Structures are given as structure tokens and as C-alpha cells.
Amino acid sequence: MVLILEKRDLNLKEIKGFILSPGNIFWQQKSGTHVLLSAKSDFLNIHLIEKMFKANHVLLIEDQINLQLQHDFVEFFKGHHSEILVKEKLKWRRKLMNLFSEELGSDEASQFEVDQLAWSVFSKIDREQSRNYLEKDIDLFKRSMSMATGYTLCAFLLGYYHDDFLSQIFTETFLNLMDLKISVPLQTLKMQLEKIRTQENLQVEDQQILEDIYQLSNNRNLLLGERYNGSGAMQINKHEMTDLELVLVALNNHYSFSCGPHKSIFYEIKNSLFKCDEKILNVLRKSLETKKEIAPLEMGA
Numbered sequence: 001m002v003l004i005l006e007k008r009d010l011n012l013k014e015i016k017g018f019i020l021s022p023g024n025i026f027w028q029q030k031s032g033t034h035v036l037l038s039a040k041s042d043f044l045n046i047h048l049i050e051k052m053f054k055a056n057h058v059l060l061i062e063d064q065i066n067l068q069l070q071h072d073f074v075e076f077f078k079g080h081h082s083e084i085l086v087k088e089k090l091k092w093r094r095k096l097m098n099l100f101s102e103e104l105g106s107d108e109a110s111q112f113e114v115d116q117l118a119w120s121v122f123s124k125i126d127r128e129q130s131r132n133y134l135e136k137d138i139d140l141f142k143r144s145m146s147m148a149t150g151y152t153l154c155a156f157l158l159g160y161y162h163d164d165f166l167s168q169i170f171t172e173t174f175l176n177l178m179d180l181k182i183s184v185p186l187q188t189l190k191m192q193l194e195k196i197r198t199q200e201n202l203q204v205e206d207q208q209i210l211e212d213i214y215q216l217s218n219n220r221n222l223l224l225g226e227r228y229n230g231s232g233a234m235q236i237n238k239h240e241m242t243d244l245e246l247v248l249v250a251l252n253n254h255y256s257f258s259c260g261p262h263k264s265i266f267y268e269i270k271n272s273l274f275k276c277d278e279k280i281l282n283v284l285r286k287s288l289e290t291k292k293e294i295a296p297l298e299m300g301a
Contacts, residue, residue: 006062007026007034007060007061007062008060008061008062009058009059009060009061010025010049010053010059010060010061012049012050012053014064014067015044015046015049015061016046017120018044018046018116018119018120019043019044019116019119019123019127019130019134020041020042020043020044020112020115020116020142020145021038021039021040021041021042021043021044022040022044022061022064022065022070022116023040023061023062023063023064023065024036024038024039024040024061024062024063025037025038025044025049025059025060025061026059026060026061026062027052027057027058027059028057028058028059028060034060037049037052037059040063041112041142042138043131043134043138046127065112065113065116066103066109066113069099069103069104069109069113069117070116070117070120072095072099072103073096073099073104073117073120073121074117074120074121076092076095076096076099077092077096077121077163079091079092079095080092080093080096080161080163081163086161089161093161096156097287097288100153100157100266100287100288101266101270101288101289104117104264104266104267105264105266105267105269105270105288106264106267107263107267109263109264109266109267110262110263110264111146111149111262111263111264111265112142112262113264114149114153114264114265114266115142115145115146115149118145118148118149118152118153118170119145119149122148122152122166122167122170122171123148123167123170123171123174124167124171125171125174125175133178136178136186137186137190139190139257139258140177140178140186140190140257141178143177143255143256143257144173144174144177144178145174146255146262146265147173147174147177147251147252147255148169148170148171148173148174148177149170149265150247150251150254150255150265151169151170151173151244151247151248151251152166152169152170152173153265153266154244154247154251154265154269154284155169155244155247157269157283157284157287157288158243158244158247158280158283158284158287160244169244172221173248176217176219176221176222177222179217180213180216180217180222181213181216181217181218182213182216183212183216189213190257190258191257192209193209193224193225193257194256194257194258196209196210196224196225197225197252197253197256197257200227201227201229201231202225202227202231202232202233206225206233207231207232207233208233210224210225210232210233211233214233214234220234222252223245223248223249223252224252225252226249226252227249227253228241228246228249228277238277243280246276246277246280247276247280250274250275250276250277250280253275254268254274254275266288269281269284269285269288270285270288270289272285
């Protein structure tokens with residue numbers, strides 16, 4: 001079956017806040033020819049689009065992500081942020097858990113869509129800085145987004161409910177991954193890290209690559225290539241890790257440096273496609289399985 005995607009007029013307000021294009025955006029020339037301005041999931045050149053929009057050019061979009069999910073995700077987190085008392089936050093948490101479990105945890109939802117939503121709620125990175133990172137390497141940018149998103153939302157599922165903390169770990173995780181100080185070309189590093197990611201146990205040369213990254217970046221919080229069995233550069237095993245460190249190690253092993261498409265993190269948790277510490281995975285899965293009642297905030301910050 002051939003999928004036919006219908007183009008419609010672009011609503012400029014609907015794409016505000018996105019850093020990557022939420023759909024395929026076209027300029028319709030007077031001849032009727034459609035010229036692609038921004039491909040879905042690539043850099044959103046909002047300045048060019050705004051300029052053309054103000055000049056009354058016809059702009060179209062196709063294959064746009066679900067705007068109702070975007071609205072609900074943002075509004076529910078705004079409600080969560082506005083409450084001070086934990087019991088009041090629980091009302092919004094319940095709404096969010098239902099959204100995570102059903103719509104965003106469905107087979108149709110992509111990680112790209114969840115990344116965009118998380119960026120709009122948690123990111124403290126301005127557009128100019130974001131554009132500089134995109135020009136550095138778009139695949140690394142997308143992976144860093146997925147890492148920051150997965151880390152932040154897993155923290156939320158585990159009961160870390162303070163909004164400032166969630167924004168902090170999203171932003172710091174993304175920046176830490178994008179600001180790697182390296183002694184080899186970036187493409188070489190990505191190949192090295194992808195090789196390390198796919199190995200069950202790390203060799204001495206792999207540990208040295210990671211140790212060089214840690215020393216040059218002056219940051220050991222990345223947990224790149226760490227293993228639950230302690231064979232990573234830091235040689236810490238799962239029994240020495242916090243719950244969030246267990247999640248970060250799993251995410252680093254989950255997301256490829258070649259940035260292939262993924263189902264949403266919620267779908268992968270629900271279907272045990274996210275390979276994490278079993279105890280942590282059970283808590284994450286239980287949170288998503290619960291609808292009317294939700295797990296108490298036992299592990300929160």
C-alpha cells in the first residue's frame with residue numbers, strides 16, 4: 001500500500017517552539033511547484049519560514065506530528081509545574097501517566113515526537129545555541145535529544161517530580177553529550193562509540209577511549225559505554241549505581257550513534273524493548289500500566 005500524505009496550509013503558530021521540523025514544510029511557487037524548505041526531523045529554519053510567511057508566500061506542511069498530543073503534553077506539565085503541594089501535583093501526574101501509556105506509548109508514536117515535546121517543556125537552551133549544535137552534527141544532536149528526553153521522562157516515571165530538577169537534568173544531559181572534548185574527528189569518535197555501544201564487554205582499548213573522553217571533557221557524569229558488570233572505563237557495577245545512573249547507562253546502550261528511527265521510549269518500556277536493570281524496568285513498566293491509580297512517589301528527589 002502506498003501512503004499518500006496530504007499537504008495543508010501551514011499555521012505558523014503551530015510550529016513555534018520546535019527546533020526540528022514537525023513535518024515536511026514546502027513553499028508553493030506561483031507555477032504550482034512545491035519546494036521543500038524543511039524536511040521532517042531536520043533543522044527548522046524558522047527565520048526563513050517567518051520571512052516568507054510575512055511576504056504572503058504560500059507555505060504547506062505534510063506529515064505533521066500530532067498537535068493534540070503536543071498541546072496536552074505541554075498543558076499537563078504546565079499544570080504540574082503550577083502546583084506546590086505534592087497531592088495536587090499527583091492530579092496532573094495521573095493525566096500525564098495516561099498520556100504516556102496510551103497515546104505516546106502506542107505503536108504509532110515515535111521517539112522523535114516525544115523528543116520534540118520534551119524539548120518544548122524542559123529545555124533551557126536557546127535557539128542560536130541549538131542551531132550551532134545542529135550545524136556541528138545533526139545525528140549527534142538527535143541522539144542527545146533522545147538521551148535527554150529518555151533520562152528526564154524515566155526520572156519522572158520513577159517519581160522525580162520537581163520541575164526544576166527535570167529541566168536541569170534534561171538540559172545538562174543534552175549539553176554534556178554535545179560538548180564532548182575530543183582528540184579525533186567527530187565522525188571517528190561516533191564510529192568508536194558505536195562499536196563500544198554494541199559490545200557486551202569492553203576491552204582495554206575501549207576503556208582507554210572512554211577515559212580520554214572523560215579527561216578531555218572533565219566530565220565523568222556521561223557514563224558513556226559503562227556496563228552493569230563493571231567493565232566500563234569507570235569500572236563501577238550496577239550495585240554501586242543510583243537508580244538514575246542505572247537508567248543513564250541503559251539509555252547510552254540503547255540509542256545508536258547512527259540515529260536510526262525508534263518507537264517512543266514509553267512503547268519500548270511497555271514492551272520490554274528497553275534493556276535496563278530489571279528492578280528499575282519493573283517500576284517504569286508498572287507506572288505505565290497504571291491508569292486509575294498511580295504508583296506512589298517512593299523514589300522521588
